[in-house]
Amino acid sequence: MIKRWNPSGVAAPAGRYSHLASVPADHGVVFLSGQIGAREDGSLAGPDAEAQTRQAFTNIAVLLDSLGAGPRSVVKLFTLVAGTEHLDGFRSALREVFDDWYPDGDWPAQSLAVVAALATPELAVEVEAVAAVPR
Template identity: 70%
Template structure:
């Protein structure tokens, strides 16, 4: 099981994250490339950060399922938001997803950055993640 914790040598986390996370023996790290709020047909889920972020988290969940994992296997999440005006919508969607995924508050390590822009002007949110999944023969 992934261990997540917050030593008292630094201030408590300011949001939904743990300061530290470790990967148990017998697991492999899986890197999830930056996910966008894009539907399976390639169209954008919506023009706003909240609808895009909801789709981002749905995509991450689908990718995890495709390798026999769940959000409980997430070790690290890195969110990029294209401008401070998109923070409320992104945080709302993150709160919904994390509320479902981590109901006991055992959050993964996480960083959030406000960036000048993403790869295209209509993109508001991009999220990368790292998961630790038990080793399985023939994955991929």
């Protein structure tokens, strides 16, 4: 079982994440490349961060499913948002996804960076994940 926790001695998380997450010895660690808001056919789910974030997490769910895993297997997320103007849309979609994936609030470790741009100008969000999968 993946363990996630927030020890004393540091401030409480400023958002929906845990400060620490550990992978049990009987699990392998899998790194998922950054997922953008592209559908299976390659088209973007929408021009905005909210639609792209939802699709990026849908893509992560598909990748986890291909491993025989699910959202509870996510140990760490790293998100890049292309400009502060996309933060509200990202946060709105993240709230929806996390309410569905982690209704008990047992959130993975997470980092968020706002960057000037992503690989192409129409991209608003990219989300990487690290997952723990039973051996």
